[in-house]
Structure formats: structure tokens, C-alpha cells
Amino acid sequence: MAANQCIWLLNTGMQLSGSNTSRITNKTVTVTQWIKTSANKEYYLANIDGKTVAWIPKSTFSESEKVIARKRVKLTGHVKGGQSMYWLLSSGITLSGLNTNSIVNKTVTITQWIKTSANKEYYLVNVNGQVVAWASKAIFVQ
Known part of the structure; x- marks a missing residue:
């Protein structure tokens, strides 16, 4: 996963969380939700060890190919x-x-x-x- 801004989903829309994905790079992330915004952007809700981390842009998430x-x-x-x-x-x-x-x-x-x-x-x-x-x-x- 390339370092990218983490996002929070608020009632008013998407907002930068102030952190980036560098702290979760190379960790196993479980994706529990997917959204597509009116701006045609896609995000995954990232969880690590059962705890929600943030929404991350789909483009920064690398799925394992088995x-x-x-x-x-x-x-x-x-x-x-x-x-x-x-x-x-x-x-x-x-x-x-x-x-x-x-x-x-x-x-x-x-x-x-x-x-x-x-x-x-x-x-x-x-x-x-x-x-x-x-x-x-x-x-x-x-």
C-alpha cells in the first residue's frame, strides 16, 4: 500500500483524517466496506486487528493475489x-x-x-x- 491520506466519513462528507497510510503499510488490513462517492472516487474501510483505522483510497490498497x-x-x-x-x-x-x-x-x-x-x-x-x-x-x- 503506497502512503496516502486516510479519510473520515462524516455526515457532511469525506474529510482528511490528518494521518496517512504509512503507519499501516505492510500490515494485514481487513476491508469491511466499500463506497463510491459522487466524485467517482472509491474507498475501503480499513480494519487492523478488529479495529477500524480509516477509509483509504481504493487505489492505494494492494490485494494479495493467491x-x-x-x-x-x-x-x-x-x-x-x-x-x-x-x-x-x-x-x-x-x-x-x-x-x-x-x-x-x-x-x-x-x-x-x-x-x-x-x-x-x-x-x-x-x-x-x-x-x-x-x-x-x-x-x-x-
């Missing part, structure tokens, strides 16, 4: 440059902070394919027998 399908594959090819790479954690798939620029001209081997609850597909990228990270299926070129 693996719903997995299979072993054997593909060889290249990846497009400048693309995000990911780690697969027990909590779901998350950005690794790496991109494909360092491996763009190298032959990569794909050893696994996964599909997530967000209906996205990823490949496990290996270079010279070493796992690099997961990457979107769309960036792989055979």
Missing part, C-alpha cells in the same frame, strides 16, 4: 526490458523491486507457470539455471 493454478513447464526465450518482476510469498505475489533490464538480452528458461486469483498469469524466470524471479507471462517472447 495462486489458484500451477504447473511445471519448459520454455526457452527472452523477456521484454523494463518490466516488473515479482516474488511469490505465502501471502501472495508481490513486487520484488527488480525489473527485467538486467536479463533482457539473455536466454531465459521458464520452469513454472501460475495463475492467480486476480486472473493474472506469471512465469518463473531462470537464467543459467538460477531462479531470477516471477514475471508476467505477457513479457515472455519465445
